[in-house]
Amino acid sequence: MAGVIAAITTLITGATFDTGFRGLAGQYNRRDKLFFRQSLPHGTLRFTRLDNDATVEVAADLLRAPGDPRLGELMSLCLATQASVAQQAEFRTLWQDRVRRLLLEHADDPATIIVTRR
Secondary structure (H helix, E strand, O other), X not given: XXXXXXXXXXXXXXXXXXXXXXXXXOEOOOOOOOOOOOOOOOOXXXXXXXXXXXXXXXXXXXXXXXXXXXXXXXXXXXXXOOOOHHHXXXXXHHHHHHHHHHHHHOOOOOOOEEEEEO
């Protein structure tokens, strides 16, 4: 799970663990700036500025954009390599529809994406 979360966080912030942008003339290095700890509630990320320690926590209430009820069964079939080609296609379509709704219909919803200053 941290792999997916790390990839998304890197995409948004540019921060990485030990790879990535090395900076320009000793400035703007993005390596060694991504860390994970278990002390936050599941699904919550904390972002802290390094220049002034300002911090925000970001959480997502994914239930605000519920997935199709068929997703669970289709995912199980796909993971067990028992899904037909049609079931695999249906799973991809339903999954991508939920992602699309989260990103396009709920991204500005403060009840879906919850940002708290700390």
